[in-house]
Amino acid sequence: MVALSSSAAGLPADGFVVFAKEDCPTCQMVAPVLRTLARTEAPLRVYSQDDPAFPADLDVVDDSALEQSFRLDVETVPTLIRIEAGREVARTVGWDRAEWERVTGLRGLGEGLPGFQPGCGSKSRDPGVYEHLVARFGDPGLGARRITLGDWDDEAEACFDRGWTDGLPVVAPTDARILRMLGGTTRKPGEVVGLIPPNLAPCTVEKVAINAVMAGCKPEYLPVVLAALEAALEPAFTMHGLLCTTCFSGPVIVVNGPIARAIGMNWGVNALGQGNRANMTIGRALQLIIRNVGGGRPGEIDRATIGWPGKISCCFAEDETDPSWQPLAVARGIAAGKSAVTLFQGYGVQACMDQRSRAPEELTRSLALSLAAVAHPKLAEATAAMLILSPEHYAIFRSAGWDRARIEEELHAASMRPGKDLIVGAQGIGEGISPKLADQMVPKFWRGGLLIVRAGGPAGLWSGILAGWPGTRVRDQTHPVTREIRP
């Protein structure tokens, strides 16, 4: 029951208040009942949400702005409220003769009408409306400072002017949009998620929501954004170093578990490309948080020599539709059936286009040869890498009974190369590994340094390689991070 306040000014101190809309068949049906109520001594105030001429022959107040509907928390029309001494004492919704008679204290209401007919949804509860009403008539409860633009300012340009974007337009973070975004999580807006590098600025769930709005996220993506941010802030991910590196790398987000399907992420055709809102905006939200809250901007603390377009967003899901394949997150310790993000420090997409190898041993050698080019063909154990195994390439392994562990093991063995071919100066190339390793067989990656993800469209005998970040060579200090997604 709602305690009426001065904000509900204009309501009778005693009497009845009804909310209705012309578009509601039940409201149409009870119009004669309202005329009956109007003839009693008790004052009657009828608010119409859509047509002030409805119901006809009654003194109707236009509530198309939905202010009173919001203030009295109307969820259904018709809603009948009895007020005594300025306070609500009884309420009923829809048409239920016994209830209407209880609330009004009158007998014989609505003769000829059925005893019961449910009402319709209040326009104040139409999708996307309620948050606007909270922003306009209520207390949005937001802590971030308000930026008010001039009457003729363009909000998209205003965001550019203030340095809030990654070079693409952003969605202006209005109160209604932020409130809607916060509906995507159970976490409190004021909760501090962590300190964002490089400035180590505290970041609340509300600030995450604001930047998620700007990135173009839907509210249901917010738990993924929050988990990705928490993963990025784990010391082992070294987000500060990844941000300020001269290397190409940025955070690459792989999403596993039921949430990927629930929010419509793409793991199939063009998985790393454009066209999927969740893929494109989740990674973008993380980068906007780093930029806006943390102060990490290209040319300032971000010193990438060349960079790569994935620093706007690089986020995709793993294809978990083949039960023979162990998902990445499960391989990294997350229980099967749980949703998780894995953050990898990576860049680029290099292809392994092999359309002729049919035996798993052939394909393994082929993939290892392509992986040798990561960072530089003469470098070894210098960076991690992520192999994105296409369905058609995986099918060759699956036919031979090779699972994730077998593929990893065989790739590790196939990546061994004679140190003498790789040392500094060998092959007439200055770059290379330490001469101390000349007599050893050297693996391209350390154990666990190659992450394998299954993704991509059903046709195409080629896989993709994302190179890693040289910072991860100090692998007890920095490495990819996997984190469960909480609601």
Add this chain to the structure above:
Amino acid sequence: MSFSMRDPTAETGSQRRPRTAPPPTLDGATVALLDIGKARGSEYIDRLEARLAERGIASRRYRKPTNTRVAPTELLQQIATEAQVAVIALSD
């Protein structure tokens, strides 16, 4: 009705956009002198041009086609390309 939104940053800076700081020195800089097309603006720019020349500071003159409209983009790009500092003669 004015449009409002919320600040996505850590709010460590001013709510207003900061002005670009003036350069510490004009040595080696080229100063753009922009006549917006109002009466006697050219007199002001003549004086400035002479004073800058006395100090050995390079300057270039520019003129808007009309004071009633914003400067053409091409003119702004030309000034930004050719000069590091701009002085605008705003009034009569």
